[in-house]
Amino acid sequence: MLNMKQSMLLCFSLLLCLNPAYASVTDHGKGWGGMDGNDLLPACQAAVELVDGKNISASRMVDASRCQLYVQGFLDGFWARDNAPIPNTTAVLCYPEGVNTGQMLRVVAKWLQDHPARLHEPAWSLIFAAAHDAFACQPGQQTEH
DSSP: OOOHHHHHHHHHHHHHHHOHHHHSOOOGGGTTTTOBHHHHHHHHHHHHHHHTTOOOOHHHHHHHHHHHHHHHHHHHHHHHHHHSOOTTOOOSBOOOTTOOHHHHHHHHHHHHHHOGGGTTSBHHHHHHHHHHHHHBOOTTOOOOO
16 A cells, blocks of 8 residues: 555656656747647646536546646746836736636636637647736736735
8 A cells, every 4th residue: 555655756756747748848839838729728628627526537637737737827927927026017917806716717718618729829828818808907907916
């Protein structure tokens, strides 16, 4: 029987093996994550299923995790950019109070589903497009620090 530490190490190792971004040379045209919308859409659909409390297979759970972590990382990076004290920059994305990860996963998944002609584009650009369509700052609007 595996102990907790061994189980976590095995799970992490499997995730690395299953993730093509780590298993091969990354195509930086698709960004550092190596994904485009064709990769991101099914992963984000799995993430929404998981948020909805549906039972999903282990492989779909890996997909859901890829989407959630990729989206969260991208949005955290953009939040840092929008909230950093950098002269002559203005916020681009302004989220209303109460927006959470589940909602953002739904926004991204729906946007991808509604824009199939753009699924060949890098995942990062599509996440930005989805977030911008939903939460673009209006003139004079500030993000909350």
